[in-house]
Amino acid sequence: DSYNCLADRSALSNQTFSTEAFPTQHSADTEVWRMKMIESAQHNIVISGNYCGGKAMMATLDKIEERLGKVPDLKCVIISSPKFLDQNIRTRLEGLKSRFQNNFSLVLSPDVVHIGNGLKFSTNHTKCTVIDFGKYFILGGSGIKDNFCGTGISGYSKKQFLEERGLENSYESDASGASFWNKLLGSFRDMDFVFKTKGDNDEGCRIFSQSLLLAYRWEQYNKQVNKGVFETASVPLENIGQLGVSKFGGVRCAAYAESVPDSVTVELLKSSPKELRDVNTVVEGFEAQSLAKDVTTKIITSGPQDATSNFGTAVLDQIKKAQKRLVINHMYFHPTEEIMQEIANAAKRGVKVTVISCNVFKDCPKSHYVFGARNKHNYMRLFESLTPEERQNVEVYNFEQKNIGTHKKVIIVDDSVLAGSSNLGYKSLVTASDDEINFLCDSEKFADETWKVCQKDIEKSSKFEYKKGALTIAERCNSYFHYLLSAVHG
Template sequence: MSSEVNHHVSYKKNTYQATSTGKGRFPVINQLTKRQFKDNTILKVRQLLLHTKLFASLTMTAVGIVGFTVVVGFLPPVAFVTAAIAGGVFGGGYALLIVVTKNATRASVGKDKIFSVCGLKPDTEIEEMPIEAKEVQTLVIPNSKESFEWKKKLIENAEKRIILSGNYCGDKCFDEILDIIREKMETKPELKIVIISSPKFLKESSKKAVFNKSKIRYLEETYPDRFQFVKTGDHYMDSKQGLKKITNHTKALVVDGTHFILGGSGVEDKYAYLEGVGDQAEVRSTGSTGETPGTIAPGLGEGPIGTIPTNSEDGGGFFQSLFSSSGGGLLEFLLPRGFRDMDFLFTGEDAARELDLELLKLARIWEQYNSPGDDIWYKEEILDSRSVVSALIDEEIDTDCAVDAEVLFKGKKLVSGRCKLICSGPEMSDSPYGKTLLEEVEAAKDHIYIDHMYFHPTKELSDLLIRKVNDGVRLTIVTNGNESYSPKGHRMFGPRNRYAYAKIYARVNEENRDLIKVYEFGRGEHNLPKNTTLHKKVIVVDNKVIAGSSNLGYKSTVSSSDHEINFVLESDDAAEATIEVIKDDAFQLLRKAHSDKRGTVIYDDDDNPLSLPLSIKVEDPLKYYTFQYQLLALRHRKSAWLIG
């Protein structure tokens, strides 16, 4: 694939009744012809197959995890025996179901077919569509806290259209965004806004003064033709690569078809209020109103829209609280309290228009996913032509209304470059992002910096990195490890990070090993950065930056299970600025913090930080090139289709 070509989804008309919407700028999935699914029994059987395979896959994943855990001595053998029996029952049940239904599904289910209960149909055909790199001006944003301020600034200066895809939006910082949006809607009658996000982290608590759901509901009911919140939950899909757990993983904001932000940070407090440098304390109570429990969400007024029922406080039952991201649920136990991340701010009409349309296409696809499953096959019109998404697709982008970059970015030095979007999703049978990484690394001449939450390169990429180091290219890796002070989730993927870089180090010629530098984020002294994960998704190859929402893991580089938006930015200045941020991830000194009674973060000895860098240099990567770490890496591989 040349540097000017990107992978996008194209749906052939002989498979779908694809409709060119608006000005014919891109096709959108609309409906299937009735002739293709005359027999509803086949559909029901396929739905049953998918659900059963999902159940079997989850069980077998658990068997694999428990089995390898037993091998390394963390659990007693009886745990593996129990899991194996359960796996055998469900796996055998699935195999029996395949035999029983084989004739009924022979015509519609094949090894090379993609099918799903929700949205995507059999015989999906993927084509390559060329996308050219566009001229842009760029500002490298060193941390997610600063990025959140830029997101607010872009939204505050919007005139006609805002499209925000946060992957996860929620908590107090999202209330801030919704408050700005409400004010903009009241003062800008032509403004239209689409937010694309998972509902998992939306909060509703008068005790904590967080009113995400009520504020969304108010905007939807007050401005139904101008505001739309597109939910992106989790779905499952069967494909020729196996089962996919799919979600929207994109993190992007585009305003007025002119300015945009891409990177790895969502709109949630752990991104918005923290830099991930030891500043983790009680997150400041921005926007707190001191309202008493069970009263009125601030600014929403009396009546059903603004009223928060007291029994909706922080939960709604045992299972909801168990998997809640707040209030001590399972997710709260597993997820880190702080993230170290970064984003990139761009200005440039051509690139911004491209991103605008990609996000609208993403919203249309998720509108379809959210349609009722059983009816989706026979509906005459599954997409609401009156939706805000449809209105924005049909509406010409008026970039003349956008705030001038010199005014918006006054005092900031933006650098020039050429940006190419890399958009991918579960509709694809392979990974454009994975292909792009191989192409860019293949072209490396001097240095490669990899700053990623996961370091799980494919075999092809690992072999390529080994060859490049043996050719004299310098390789620097900054990633997460797994120590007692690490967030609980690191226990799953941290050992695989270690085994992956250790394997590369071991296979490089001994005389070239000095070209490899490995740093693990976090350290034990003072327990800082406290419960914080390096969430970066950034690679620099010579003068090119490859970044965005994708992790360096299975779901992004192999199966393309999630919707992702990445970019390749060619710019000497931007690459240099990004490397400086990566060096900060390794060498920046920690700051110790606490909070006062008002919840405000206060730094101890702010002018004299602790003499400890953020990361620890791994002096001997070979200590992780062991059979035990190989087993732990294999344990993660068994669940990679599910967690990345």
């Protein structure tokens, strides 16, 4: 089983470490911090963008090329779906691989079908940027593609945002584009989270190791599909735990010897990571942010090798604990029956429940016609499970901006934040079909700063008012049809 190489994921999910962190305001803000991290990297860069393409990707490659030229020993691995890598980007990537053949690697992660723990339609859905063994990292929901990298606010462009920050914009955003997918999806409103691992806490290396293991798995998959065309070393899967990056339990393992020329991914896996206290990387401007200083952080991973969803378990456990507030800010509001019941239970015990999602509205992205009715159906189900008095504890908002959809994946429970790449839908909550990286953070300040960004979403939303019988027959049919296909699209 090719997933045995990720056997250490369970250990990863049970560990916590201390970070400093803050939420970005939107995806254009995220892009600024991604660029800052790239230009600060001293040792390594690992980026998993899920969907990468357009001018946003070209700008990222510009920054990476500039940094690789300045730091001879720097190594960079990018994991991306091939879907939006057009010929211009592929030519550029080939140029980078040629110029920095021992330092730069692109690992493609196409959509695949897995047969193992059930039939799963899978993709690499992770969105992360990690530099220098996990000293700094970004997790969240933003891809590196033009319609994923804007402000998500009508009338407030990425160009305006950058000008306000005094930053240059070498590539004009092309969020609308002419492609079918851009027209279907529109642009997105999203946010991410920027972290710095505190002190010499080497648990922070785990996000680095997880990203590399993900790259390794896709590299080996591609090698099998291409029948050896890729000149990457085949590290036996049973020996993956011997690679230098695997230092769980404080034990630094010996690197696995391999005579075949290694890929950049395998070189990084085989290398012994530096102690984080010896990593002196500084990302300019990080300390000037409204930082939460002592954030207890847990990384939660899930993927098609898992029989059940670690993310789904975390969502359920967190909602059960809610005492003061429960904020669900997600593109999909498709909770499982058990999670829906716990949301209702939270409202019944007096917890202030706020749902921010989306529905069909005038000038909405065309994709809302696919899943919006199911969101509305679930709003109705939630309200109908409560008494009129209990309903006063629930507020539901639909994000509405012209041709912009919310793409958020954030849950706040009291003073905790659970967020990352997973949607609140079937593939993430039940089957764990896609590779995902999420986090759970405990910090009152971090949760409050995240809530401030969510409040800005509410300002751009319309409040959903419950009215019995408001769901039409057409909406019920649409919702049921989406439910039947949820194994494919989430």
